[in-house]
Amino acid sequence: MALTLDPTSTPTQALTPAPHRRTRGTRRDPSVMIIVAVVVVILVLLLGLPMSKLVMAAFSAEGLAVFTGMFTNPANLRVVGNTMLLGLLVGVCGTLVGFLFAFAQVRLKFRGKRLLHLLALVPVVAPPFAVATATITLFGRSGVITSSLLGLNTDVYGLGGLVFVLTLSFSPVAYMNLKGMLENLDPSLDEAASDLGASKARIFFTVTLPMLAPGIAGSFLLLFVEGIADLANPLVLGGDYTVLSTRAYIAVTGEFNVQAGAAYSILLIIPALLVFLVQRYWTGKKQVTSVTGKPSGRAELITAPTLRIPVLVVVSAWIVVTITVYATVVAGGFLKVPGVNNEFTLDHFRFVLAGIG
Template identity: 30%
Template sequence: MLINKVIKPNSLLSEKLRDLVVIIIFLFFFIGIGLPLISLISKAFHNYNNEFVGLKNFSEYLKSPNIFSSFKNTFFISIFSTSVSLILGFIYAYGISRCNLFSKRFLKLAILLPLFAPTMLHGISLVYLFGRMGLVTTGFFGHLPFLKMNINLYGPVGIIISEVMYTLPQVYLILLVSLKNSDYRLYEVSETLGGNKFKQFISVTLPSCKYAIFSSMIVSFILSFTDFGGPKVVGGNYNVLATDIFKQVVGQQNMERGAVISILLIIPALLAFFIENNISKKQRDVFNGSSTEYKVKKCVPRDIFFNVFSYLIATAIILLIITPVVTSFIKMWPYNFKLTLNNYKFFDLNGGPLSFYKNSLIIALFTSLAGTIISYLCAYISLKTEEIILIKKINNLFFIIPLALPGMVLGLSYIFFFNSQSFYLPFIGEIANPFNLIYRTIYILILVNIIHFFSVTYMTAFTGLKKLDKEFETIASSIGIPWYKTLFKVTIPLTLDTIGEIFMYYFFNTMTTVSAVIFLYTSTTTLATVAMINLNDMGDQAKAAAMGALIIGTNLFLKFIYELIKNWRKNEK
């Protein structure tokens, strides 16, 4: 047997089936992650003629005059964006959890709005506001000249603002959980010992949040280090590693150089990921299930400050989200402000960009369905087969690797593997590649999205399943009920909320992603986010904004429907 189980089904067929599922999971991830990464690494050590050249590609790239500036720029953007996101996110989360704020429900929704929009849309919004002919840059087109301000958008300033917009919700969510889990008894003890509010903040609040602070720093760093959308729209001539890969692969068709940059991009992301993973484990260890909930006391000066701050941040976010939506209805910004629907003419079924939006919907739905099933099943098998063996260790490694892989790196690795007619396996040699059949089809886009967003959904499913009482399986096993019947009749009904969260996460991210699919689409499988990039490159920002508005509207509509269903289920209970 492949697995020695703590829970032993009476049925041998059930036992064999579980072993088969583990093997299928291994093969799925070996094909979806292992072989593409092997192909990527191999490509970096070969030339155009597929001849082994060792470290020559790395040497040539590192000697190029622009390499140092790309590395320096990428690290600068990531560190600066992370610092700003951390400060803003901590203050916002502190206000939500520790202060009396007006309409907290609205503030909680506002901070999460960037999650529903593609990162390119943040850049497009900034162009409309702070570009050369932007609303603020021109002093509201000369009507309010005293408000005229030029922030030199194109370059590091624009990228940093875009990255802060992108990473702020993630930082806020991590810190909010930590602040909510702080034990109020520590504050009571500090107050009894005569500690003032400042001392409580230094000696209690910060120490209790230190792991969350470090974790949010690493997450923000990885996201901004590997992001492509923001730098592509507002980066100008300011090179970063993500845009370097795009230029080498799409602009110069230099696949070997693209593989080299991908590996260089992976290394810092992997290091940051393993640091964050270690910090997260420590953070989970300090959470105490018996902690007393924090009691918010009245303090007028504090509440005024946090209300003003929170609503300023919320207003800025809403402004950046609404601006491209509004401008998508304007005939020709900034010369003709007549309202029009011309920018939405991709609703024409005769070959217009409606096909891009339809492709995104189809891929998002199939990715969400398949991804939810796969991540849930992986979490269930991983949790219910407790004795660790080699194949399970490999699977567990596959489950977390996608979290550290930049989307562009994953997409490029898919080109090298799935576009190849054959591939090499150690100890076996060169064999034909049957998976080449899905290249240039919609299926490869579904697969890359399932893998790209898998780690978070797997951990969500694992956490949800871990909360269930283990006695369900024990009792079912003792009376001869197979594990799969227990799964469908007991486990799944008890974790429907978790399944819904996984589905929504996959859908939102698939609708807004561009980095993982930018190298894999064809003329018939172009996605809405890719269309946004192409429209923006052609100078048609209004249509790009309209496409972005469609994506936001779709995500918000689905979120609304999902919340209605959740509320209905709660009322039924």
């Protein structure tokens, strides 16, 4: 087909494409507007309405009394301090464990990586409450390991037990986050630094770690929030270590003071927002951007025993603890009183399934 040009038109006019006129129409697509409206309604019903009720109850007369007491009552100040300390320790320990697993999976050379990946995700499929009961059975005052095997008189209740259980439960979240970031790093950056004479340690601290800073900060924030918001484990393992979540629960169920419980819940949100703002500010200042394009190739796996062996020893020890804890959860369902009377029974399943004890 021949192409005919208007002799009165300039070449620029003839070759200029017609403007795209469907952008506004796409934005006003009825189906898109309906989906957006449905999402907004769902968010208002599931988040906006409960939060508005919570804020109204928290700023009532009883709720304001709780806010005032936070600055004058030493017991309330101690509860806030306990909550912040628990969140910080869970965030740091969980992120560290997740990073070691991710680093071993992506950067170290060893056999059994698929098995390690599956075992690292085991805590995802079980509720943390089950981990708390298994921890008491194994490491409690009459624990199978601490008392029966090692003859130790340990107390798993309190801060130490909470940090262990919450780290075991939530570290897979940090592992998955950091594993994806490590796999997406461009190996040419390490190769360029190595060609310039940088050692493995210098490459890690000046190239790898800065690129992972957003993922590390995000993992810490998520684990911090999970740590301070958890209720089941502090109720089981907290002992006399009271945090805001248990204090709010006791205010509602024990003191029948819904307004005080709402005030404690609002106080639980404030540390999470503060840590979020600090995380955003820190990652904003430490932001590093790669301009190398799409990653190509694979990073060279580390075989040096000085780094590989310590990391694998820590990871393997954590895997052994994880398997032991969850094996106790499974075996406990078939024992009359785990750790005390280990006789096989199906009475627990009969009670749960049929209500027959």
